[in-house]
Amino acid sequence: GLSPPKMKILESPLTIGELFNVVVIGGGSLGCQTLYHLCKLGMTNVVLLERDRLTAGTTWHTAGLLWQLRPSDTEVELLAHTRNVISSELEEETDLETGWIQNGGLFIASNKQRLDEYKRLMSLGKAYGIESYVLSPAETKDLYPLMNVKDLYGTLYVPKDGTMDPAGTCTTLSRAATARGATVIENCPVTGIQVKVDDLGVKRVKEVETAHGTIQTPCVVNCAGVWATKLGEMAGVNVPLIAMHHAYVVTERIEGIQNMPNVRDHDASVYLRLQGDALSVGGYEHNPIFWNDVSLYTVHIYGLHWMRVFLLSLLVCFPPESFTADHKPLMGEAPEVRGFFLGCGFNSAGMMLGGGCGKELAHWINHGRPEKDMCGYDIRRFHHSLTNNNRWIRERSHESYAKNYSVVFPFDEPLASRNMRTDPFHQVLQEQGCVFQERHGWERPGWFNRGGPAPVLDYDYYGAYDVPKNTDYKYSEILGKEYTFDFPPHHDAIRDECLSCRNAVAVFDMSYFGKFYLTGPDAKKAADWLFTADVNKAPGSTVYTCMLNKRGGVESDLTVSRLEPSPAHHPLTPESNGKRHTSNQSFENSAMCDLCVDSRELLQEVLNSDLSNDAFPFSTHKIVNAAGHKVRAMRLSFVGEMGWELHIPKESCLPVYHAVMAAGAKYGICNAGYRAIDSLSIEKGMDLRPDDTPLEAGLAFTCKMKTSIPFLGRQALEAQKAEGLRRRIVCFTVDEKVPMFGLEAIFRNGVPVGHLRRSEFRFAIDKTIGYGYIRNPDGGVVSPDFVRSREFTLERMGVTYKATAHLKSPFDPENKHVKGIYG
Known part of the structure; x- marks a missing residue:
């Protein structure tokens, strides 16, 4: 095996330096990866503190599986970097083996929906050059002779997936980091983190206290895994994660299992990791055991103290893992304290995502922001009213654990800890059949169900822990029907909302927008x-x-x-x-939009202001009177039609809403939600992230x-303009009536050049429309001629469809409708 790196051994309080630019706390996958990538950026005055030995926390027991395909383009890129670091970069740099084994990965599907999900992953993989194959049961049997394929629907095989060795990886990372000048200190528990308040009243990291002395530092990185919450408390930072027991077993020797691929059976919620001539088998149940006190838990490879139960030659282990409210890690700078960064809450994926996330976190620390779009991982995605709410953390983290292996459908919504943040319209919209979506704790209208109210009920933990399971739960039943990769059963209801907006008048509650x-x-x-x-x-x-x-x-x-x-x-x-x-002002004023061709005539009856083009032009606003209440009317549109946005004080929201709906009855007014906005707004077209x-x-x-x-x-824009665009957004339409949801591969003359970021069905022309950023495979400029000069196809679940490329939106390209010019 590998010998441990040369660690700095503590002999007295003076052996810890007085000042480090960065202190990384936690010697697991994320801590070691972050330290290594900080050093690669030239930051060598950095130290990693580990309370026990490297990997002694939750990293030692990780399965170490690396699957290259996930239903997220960002995660595919993060995984690719991890694989590169583990399989080649570290070994080339250190001449040490990390323990990487490329034995492949096999995903098992026992039903059509699961296989459809795998086909989506296969198509996305083609955009990234990841080799994968959808296999029949017979082909699966040829690949894995020991497998009983009688009940299989099919499988997804990725030959270059593999297995990482936690101890070997972290040891090699620490060796590489210390060789570049970093310091690694084991057996050094952190006892406190001191913050200071600057002249502007902003809290900042000041120093880290340990049992062996104090370190002055402006930056702390919390990579403490299940202990991250306690570490955050030392600095006054909320870390919304929770620890749960994660059970797995190690089998006795199995003849013929050598060199077989790792297996994930998502529907059975288990994974099988090749472990020499045996298997490590783990899973995610619906009733996990909460680990309420992890303070005394420590295990490491140098002296195992497992909870052991021997049954039929199986070793059963129950270590803790940390889980978060949305099954995504917690990363970035904490809003409470500047200089306090998070790299924790990885939901059993810390080894897989460690390389990519360690690189992004190092860039975040060094440059103030990550290179990739990490908004879905940024701790700031959670409102402060949620991160210190124990009920929300517990319920949502339980659901993320219980659904760990669930199919990732386009229109899924959580059931746990709902109705945390609502606006004044919530109740009246719910009574009219609103099916709400949850975003950042807000309940916002998704679409309107013709079958009447479908309220969200208190969380029932899926019937676990003796909690009575909700019965006759209409909202849950509606969600269940949405679980499809085809057009959802409520497609027609959303169509009617969209066409009402295009042809008559619709009202949208947009209070969720920040102000x-x-x-x-x-x-x-x-x-x-x-x-x-x-x-x-x-x-x-x-x-x-x-x-x-x-x-x-x-x-x-x-x-x-x-x-x-x-x-x-x-x-x-x-x-x-x-x-x-x-x-x-997001909580003080709510926003309501009236949009479409008849909105002027309708609002003219409600507002005491001339709404003609001359008196109230597009992109202007004024305070007006609406049904006896002062509101700010803005002439804007998010869906490509003439419309007004009304900003209304909270106490005036319902009277104004009722006045608008009463006046709009003769115009055929309808309520509409964000599912309609998604479809309507894509016709005007854009998709934006911090890396665009x-x-x-x-x-x-x-x-x-x-x-x-x-x-x-x-x-940066001036430099990009001078150099020419190496990537460009393109709109695609498909004549065939087929649903697409994003992640479909884009081909130019048969060569992959990108993938759809976003796709919706466009009801006005009865076609699917999507947007994606395309690249030149040769690395050259993506000019308008590059787009116009070739044929494009889109691949959805392994099936190719001819697509028409547009450099401008095919709907009202001159933006006449938003200016009130029709005909």
């Missing part, structure tokens, strides 16, 4: 720097713009409205105290490049 005031004498200066568009317009104007990061990636697209100064305590305009200030630039996304018009005004990200 902020930027005030003070330097507000203009701040706006010039933050926003890509020139927002220095007259009061009453509204401008669509983007906010970028330093690399030119889009952190947000939004509208900015210039407001008049107002008297004190006015509910629709901010107060200014003479200082630059940003305030969150406005130039790549077709949003160059939002950037004040023709002015001399500097803004964040401008230099």
Whole structure:
């Protein structure tokens, strides 16, 4: 085996340096990967502290399985980096073997839905050059002779999947890091983390206290696994994860099992890992045991202290694993304390995702943001009202564990800890059949069910722990019918909402959108720097713009409205105290949109303002009276039709809503939800992430490049414009009536050039429409001619469909409808 790296041995308090740029806490997969990648970025004054020995926490017992295909493009890229680090990079750098075994991976499907999911993964893999095959039961038997294939529907085989050795990997990572100048200290438990408050009132990391001395540092990385919550408490940081027992067994020797691929049977919720001439078998049950006190738990490869039960030559182990509310890791800088970073909560995937996430976390620490789109992992995705709510953490983490191997359907929603954040319209919409979605704790309208109310009930833990299971649960039954990769059964209801918007009038509750005031004498200066568009317009104007990061990636697209100064305590305009200030108004005002061709006639009956094009042009706003209540009306549209957005004080929401619905009855008004918005907005087309630039996304018009005004990200855009675009968003339409949901592979003359990021059915023309960023396989510029000059196809679940590529939206390309120009 590998010899341990040369560790710094503690002899006295003085052996710990007085100052380190970064302190990584936790010597498991994420801690070692983060330390290694920090060193690769040139940060060598870094130290890793491990309370016991490396891998002594939860890493030692991990299965070490690496599956290359996941239903997320970002995760596929993260896994690819892990595989590269483990299988080649580390060995080339250190001349040490990590223990990587490329024995392949086999996913078992016992029903059509599961095989459809695997076919989706296979198609996505083609966009990334990942070799995979869908096998019949007979072909599976040839590959894995010991397998009983009688009840199989099919399998997915990925030859270059494999198995990682936790101890070998972490040892090699630490050797590589210390060779670059890092320090690794074992047997050094952290006893406290001190923070300070700077001149602006911001809390920052100051020092780390250990049993052997104090370390001064501006940056702590919490990679403590199931102990991460306790470590966060030391600094006043909420770490919303929970520990659960994860059982697995190790079999006796099995003749003929050598060199067989690892197996995942998702429907049985078990995995089989090749372990020499035996198997390690683990799974995820619906009634996991919560581990309420992990403070005394420590196991490491140098002296095993397993809980052992021998039964029929099986070794049964019950170590703890950490799980989070949405089955995704917790990463990034904590909002409570600057310099306190998280790298924990990996839901049994810490080894698999460790290399990719360690690299991104190191970049986050060194450059202030990750390279990839890590929004789904960023701790800030959870509102602070949730991260310290024990009921929410427990219920949602249980559900994420119980559904660990469930099919990932496009329209799934959680059942746990719902109704945490609602707006004033919630009850009245629920009574009208609203099927709600949950986003960031908010309940927002998804679509409207014709069969009446479908309220979300209290979580029943799927009947576990003697909790009575909900019966006659209409919301759950509706979700169950949505579990398909075909058109969902409520396709027609969503179609009607979309066509009402296109042809008559629809009302959307958009209170879920964030709303902020930027005030003070330097507000203009701040706006010039933050926003890509020139927002220095007259009061009453509204401008669509983007906010970028330093690399030119889009952190947000939004509208900015210039407001008049107002008297004190006015509910629709901010107060200014003479200082630059940003305030969150998302909870104070709700937003309701009336959109479509008849919206002007309808609202003219409700608002006391002339709504003609001359009196109320597109992209303007004003305070008006609606049914006796003051509201701010903005002439905007998110779905490509003429419409108004009404910002309403909370206490006025329902009276205004009822007035609008009463006036709209003769126009055929209907309620509509975000499923309709998704379909309607894709016709106008865009898909944005922090790793996309406005130039790549077709949003160059939002950037004040023709002015001399500097803004964040401008230099990166100028460089990209001069060099030419290496990737570009393209719209695709498919004539065949087939559902697509994103992740479908894009081929140009038979060569993969990308995948769909987003796809919806376009009801107005009865076609599927999708958007994806394509690259030139040769690495060259993706020019308009590159798009126009070849034929494109899309692959969905292994089936190829001819597609038409569009550089502009095929729907109203001149944007006449939003300006009220029809005919």
